[in-house]
Amino acid sequence: MTVAAADPATTDQDLKAAEIRVAAANRAVQAREKRGRWGLVSPAMIIIALFGIGPLLIVLVYSFLEAGTYGGVKWNFTPDAYVQFLFEKDLFDDTHLIFTYSYLQIFGRSIMLAGITTVICLFLGYPCAYFMATRPPQQRAFWVFVITLPFWTNLLIRTYAMFVILRDDGIINNALMNAGLIASPLQIMFTDTAIAIGLLYAFLPFMVLPLYASLEKLDFRYVEAGYDLYATRGRVLRRIIIPLTKPGIVAGSILVFIPAIGAYVTPTLLGGGKQLMIGNLIALQFGSSRDWPFGCAAALILMVMVMIALMIYVRNTSRGGVVHG
Amino acid sequence: MADAALTATPRGRKVNLRRQPGFATLAFFCIAFLYAPIFILIAYSFNDSRSVSQWTGFTTDWYAKVFENNEIKAAAWNSIQIAGVATIVATIVATMAALATTRTRPWRGQTATYMTINLPLMVPEIVTAIATLIFFALLFNGLGVNFGIGNLMIAHTVFCIPFAYMPIRARLEDMDKTLEQAAADLYATPWQTFRRVTLPLMMPGVTAGATLAFVVSFDDFTITVLLAGPGQSTLPIYIWTSLRRGISPEINAMSSLLLLVSILLVTLSFIIGRRRK
Amino acid sequence: MADSDAIEVRGLTKQFGNGADSVTALDNVSLSIRQNEFFTLLGPSGCGKTTLLRLIAGFELPTRGNVLLEGQSVVHLPPNERPVNTVFQSYALFPHMTVAQNIAFGLEMRGRPRKEIDGTVEEMLALVQMTGLAARKSSQLSGGQQQRVALARALANHPKVLLLDEPLSALDLKLRQGMRAELKALQKRTGITFIFVTHDQEEALTMSDRIAVMSHGKVQQLGGPLEIYEQPVNRFVADFIGDTNFITAAVETSGDGMVACRAASGLSMLVAPVGEPATGDSVTLALRPEKIQLKPGGTAQVELSMYVGTDTSYEIRLPDDSRMAVRLQNALDGRPAFQVGDAVSVEVSPGAARMLLD
Numbered sequence: 007m008t009v010a011a012a013d014p015a016t017t018d019q020d021l022k023a024a025e026i027r028v029a030a031a032n033r034a035v036q037a038r039e040k041r042g043r044w045g046l047v048s049p050a051m052i053i054i055a056l057f058g059i060g061p062l063l064i065v066l067v068y069s070f071l072e073a074g075t076y077g078g079v080k081w082n083f084t085p086d087a088y089v090q091f092l093f094e095k096d097l098f099d100d101t102h103l104i105f106t107y108s109y110l111q112i113f114g115r116s117i118m119l120a121g122i123t124t125v126i127c128l129f130l131g132y133p134c135a136y137f138m139a140t141r142p143p144q145q146r147a148f149w150v151f152v153i154t155l156p157f158w159t160n161l162l163i164r165t166y167a168m169f170v171i172l173r174d175d176g177i178i179n180n181a182l183m184n185a186g187l188i189a190s191p192l193q194i195m196f197t198d199t200a201i202a203i204g205l206l207y208a209f210l211p212f213m214v215l216p217l218y219a220s221l222e223k224l225d226f227r228y229v230e231a232g233y234d235l236y237a238t239r240g241r242v243l244r245r246i247i248i249p250l251t252k253p254g255i256v257a258g259s260i261l262v263f264i265p266a267i268g269a270y271v272t273p274t275l276l277g278g279g280k281q282l283m284i285g286n287l288i289a290l291q292f293g294s295s296r297d298w299p300f301g302c303a304a305a306l307i308l309m310v311m312v313m314i315a316l317m318i319y320v321r322n323t324s325r326g327g328v329v330h331g
Numbered sequence: 332m333a334d335a336a337l338t339a340t341p342r343g344r345k346v347n348l349r350r351q352p353g354f355a356t357l358a359f360f361c362i363a364f365l366y367a368p369i370f371i372l373i374a375y376s377f378n379d380s381r382s383v384s385q386w387t388g389f390t391t392d393w394y395a396k397v398f399e400n401n402e403i404k405a406a407a408w409n410s411i412q413i414a415g416v417a418t419i420v421a422t423i424v425a426t427m428a429a430l431a432t433t434r435t436r437p438w439r440g441q442t443a444t445y446m447t448i449n450l451p452l453m454v455p456e457i458v459t460a461i462a463t464l465i466f467f468a469l470l471f472n473g474l475g476v477n478f479g480i481g482n483l484m485i486a487h488t489v490f491c492i493p494f495a496y497m498p499i500r501a502r503l504e505d506m507d508k509t510l511e512q513a514a515a516d517l518y519a520t521p522w523q524t525f526r527r528v529t530l531p532l533m534m535p536g537v538t539a540g541a542t543l544a545f546v547v548s549f550d551d552f553t554i555t556v557l558l559a560g561p562g563q564s565t566l567p568i569y570i571w572t573s574l575r576r577g578i579s580p581e582i583n584a585m586s587s588l589l590l591l592v593s594i595l596l597v598t599l600s601f602i603i604g605r606r607r608k
Numbered sequence: 609m610a611d612s613d614a615i616e617v618r619g620l621t622k623q624f625g626n627g628a629d630s631v632t633a634l635d636n637v638s639l640s641i642r643q644n645e646f647f648t649l650l651g652p653s654g655c656g657k658t659t660l661l662r663l664i665a666g667f668e669l670p671t672r673g674n675v676l677l678e679g680q681s682v683v684h685l686p687p688n689e690r691p692v693n694t695v696f697q698s699y700a701l702f703p704h705m706t707v708a709q710n711i712a713f714g715l716e717m718r719g720r721p722r723k724e725i726d727g728t729v730e731e732m733l734a735l736v737q738m739t740g741l742a743a744r745k746s747s748q749l750s751g752g753q754q755q756r757v758a759l760a761r762a763l764a765n766h767p768k769v770l771l772l773d774e775p776l777s778a779l780d781l782k783l784r785q786g787m788r789a790e791l792k793a794l795q796k797r798t799g800i801t802f803i804f805v806t807h808d809q810e811e812a813l814t815m816s817d818r819i820a821v822m823s824h825g826k827v828q829q830l831g832g833p834l835e836i837y838e839q840p841v842n843r844f845v846a847d848f849i850g851d852t853n854f855i856t857a858a859v860e861t862s863g864d865g866m867v868a869c870r871a872a873s874g875l876s877m878l879v880a881p882v883g884e885p886a887t888g889d890s891v892t893l894a895l896r897p898e899k900i901q902l903k904p905g906g907t908a909q910v911e912l913s914m915y916v917g918t919d920t921s922y923e924i925r926l927p928d929d930s931r932m933a934v935r936l937q938n939a940l941d942g943r944p945a946f947q948v949g950d951a952v953s954v955e956v957s958p959g960a961a962r963m964l965l966d
Contacts, residue, residue, distance in 0.1 A: 020674060021618060021619055021672070021673065021674055024618075024673065024674035024684070025672060027684035028669050028670060028683055028684050030684065031669055031684040031685075031686075032669050035669070035686075039435075042431070043431045043432075043435070044431075045431075046427040046430055047427065047431040047432060049423075049424045050424045050428035050447075050492055050496075051444065051447055051448075053420075053424060053489060053492065054447050054450055054489055055447065057463070057466070057485055057486065057488075057489045058447075058450055058454075058489045059450065060466065061459075061462035061463050061466035062454070062458075062462050064465050064466055064469060065461065065465060130360070130361050130364075133351070133353065133357035133358055134358040134361040134362070136351060136354050137358030140349045140350075151598075151601055152362060153362070153365070155594060155597060155598075156369070158550075158593055158597040159369070159589075159590050159594065160550040160586075160590065162552045162567050162571060163567075163570065163589060163590060164368065164369065166372070166570070166574065167368035167369055168368050170368075170371065170372065170375070170578070170583075171368055171371060177371060207364070207365070207368070210364070211365070226349070239350075265455065267455075268456065268457055268458065270455075270456060270553050271552060271553060288457050288458070288461060289457060292461055292464060292557065301461055302461070302465075305457070305458045308455060308457075309454065309455075312453070312455060316453060509696055509698055512667055512687070512696075513696060513700035513702070514713070514717075515666075515686065515687040515688045516666075516687050516693055516694045516762075517688075517693065517713050517714035517717055517761070517762075517765065518688045518689075518714050518717040518718050518765070519688055519713075519717045520688060520717075523717060528702060
């Protein structure tokens with residue numbers, strides 16, 4: 007009536023044999039899996055390790071070397087590059103160091119510009135993302151595509167387009183002058199304002215997409231509950247919708263801040279060499295200034311700032327926030 | 332949030348609970364803000380005068396000039412070469428990496444692998460640019476090795492890999508795992524399963540990834556400009572050097588063409604990626 | 609015995625995870641499945657039936673034990689080397705291939721000649737009544753049609769054993785009932801051994817030659833549908849299959865033949881003894897609602913009455929305030945025999961109640 011009763015002796019014997027075969031099969035499968043995995047993933051890892059991580063390590067090393075006379079480095083270890091960041095050597099007395107804030111100013115400007123850009127992106131991007139998230143489901147992919155498309159076009163060209171508009175002889179000034187609102191052109195170009203506008207233009211999609219992802223997941227019943235409890239539209243927005251989309255806000259902010267602080271094309275084109283950001287400073291050391299170690303040091307400080315921002319981002323998303331990428 | 336929720340107010344009017352005042356306006360402003368400069372740029376590439384801010388008349392002369400310009404042709408050829416090689420290598424390598432890292436049980440070295448693959452995305456472009464510059468300078472001075480335009484190809488491949496990887500990985504994660512079990516149940520060897528089931532179903536992701544990698548390489552400026560030597564100009568670099576000489580509608584025309592290429596490719600990638608959902 | 613069995617599993621154990629977090633999905637299961645049999649693994653989710661199926665198919669390797677196909681050990685072989693085929697719960701049809709290509713797949717993998725493949729595909733399409741739909745893709749098929757294609761795809765390879773993993777669970781009721789008859793007929797016609805996994809006991813009872821009722825990784829009972837229903841060995845099987853009243857009773861007389869047991873409610877029943885119960889022992893009896901007779905007048909009272917068309921289900925309150933479910937066929941004119949509030953007495957024929965092991 008119940009289970010088949012087999013001969014105990016053969017059962018034990020062939021169970022053992024089966025066990026051996028299973029163990030062998032198991033080992034073979036696992037070994038093949040492991041080999042396969044490492045084999046498949048290694049080309050990518052090797053290329054990136056060799057040509058991505060390697061160069062970064064060289065940058066680290068170079069930042070502690072002495073600058074060569076015509077560019078390049080002399081293999082002589084010194085923290086001069088980092089010292090140079092904060093101090094200048096007195097012309098007359100080599101050992102006397104004068105505190106200089108010109109480089110700090112550049113870093114400060116970069117942080118400020120990146121910060122302002124992030125805030126404006128947030129104020130503009132939130133309504134935009136909200137609008138997208140409240141479209142009918144079939145339409146949403148279209149809106150996502152519309153917002154994402156500029157991101158994939160050439161940054162140089164887009165910044166150039168902005169340049170054309172903002173310059174003294176540009177669209178804005180001409181329109182204002184033709185309308186008789188101003189007498190002489192507004193000096194927009196080559197100011198911090200121009201750079202901020204350029205950064206805003208470049209990175210707005212980076213803010214909208216995470217916000218959209220967060221808003222789309224929002225359970226609208228929370229909003230309904232708010233209305234049910236006599237909240238006004240404004241209060242519902244402030245006290246229900248925004249707090250619930252906090253993960254998206256943090257993600258978007260970080261995703262704008264990081265590239266903004268390391269921007270190069272935008273300040274170069276719209277800052278005209280007068281308003282420097284960190285990116286320009288670094289590039290300069292490999293151009294006319296020919297101070298490689300200093301450039302490497304500045305690059306490393308930039309990397310540290312980026313990594314701090316990244317860690318905030320990772321901690322925020324792993325706590326069950328927006329899944330990005 | 333799904334469809335618009337309508338409620339009746341005491342006065343009997345239908346109210347859209349999801350509407351926030353001014354948001355739609357701001358949204359359209361954002362989109363206008365993003366696209367207006369592009370449209371202006373394209374519009375002025377047809378401008379019948381050297382000015383890029385006063386409209387005088389319609390002409391396609393500037394486009395004709397672009398197509399006659401030999402420097403542009405050389406730069407375009409460089410761009411295509413570099414993007415082509417970088418795309419092919421990056422896509423193959425990213426496909427292999429995606430196959431190895433998706434749909435598996437957690438394994439040792441997983442985090443390190445993800446971080447490595449995504450590394451180029453996290454490092455600011457200017458830092459990558461100088462790092463690569465130093466690297467190849469060291470290679471040349473120390474070992475006498477110089478790949479010429481190959482240097483650029485290598486540098487581009489590095490940052491193309493994560494861009495190719497992401498759509499492929501997304502596609503693989505979406506794939507039903509039981510399909511491969513079914514194939515094995517029907518006597519397919521692991522290789523046959525890959526060739527007849529996994530690969531065909533993965534292709535939209537691979538194509539989308541390759542297209543993205545190509546666009547990103549084609550459009551790159553910062554890394555390329557710091558690394559390129561003489562005769563290694565790409566289209567973005569050509570635009571840049573022209574800008575230094577002074578703006579002209581020729582640049583507008585050139586830029587418009589580049590924009591068109593990017594837009595076409597990205598649209599294609601998007602459509603392919605959404606097929607067979 | 610061994611050579612004529614289609615499948616035999618011996619001491620099969622499967623543990624997932626290791627150390628303190630390990631889950632034992634299958635616990636030392638041994639059973640044999642005969643040739644040409646429609647064999648069902650029945651149980652609630654988590655009982656191990658799907659794990660057992662997957663071990664037979666080859667998608668998992670066991671922690672311990674052996675799997676034999678027609679006497680040969682296949683436990684170490686990967687699925688593509690075992691002559692068994694599976695119909696998956698989600699059908700797993702290849703979305704980028706047509707119906708015909710799906711069905712042909714296994715044959716192509718084995719390198720059969722083109723003519724043979726084409727012929728078999730036609731044959732299979734006819735077998736599952738899908739002729740003419742060969743060029744469709746799976747996204748263009750209904751759920752029922754997809755299921756037939758999945759069947760055809762598996763059967764095309766003339767496997768020794770066909771494994772079906774809850775194949776009817778995604779279909780709606782009418783379709784499911786139709787497919788039960790079709791599957792049964794298909795099995796008889798092809799003569800292939802079917803191993804069917806389900807949690808639906810009605811399905812198991814209607815389709816199977818033998819059923820293995822499983823719970824917590826063990827086989828609770830193995831037997832034909834009648835045996836399982838009429839003679840459940842323990843509380844789990846009695847409870848899982850059909851409805852049962854569980855009655856705690858004391859043994860009054862013991863000896864050969866039937867044993868008299870008296871419940872707290874005063875109800876006295878003659879049951880066949882299981883084990884060797886002594887007088888005064890407390891035992892659990894399983895009594896099916898349809899095996900109880902009600903006579904008008906008595907110490908019990910009808911509390912609830914639920915009309916079910918062919919029968920009426922009653923809930924009876926006994927003198928000790930315990931409840932009993934009773935199911936009686938309605939009279940020919942359709943009217944229920946009793947109303948709520950009627951006083952009734954309960955009668956149980958000898959052997960109607962079963963003594964349980966636990």
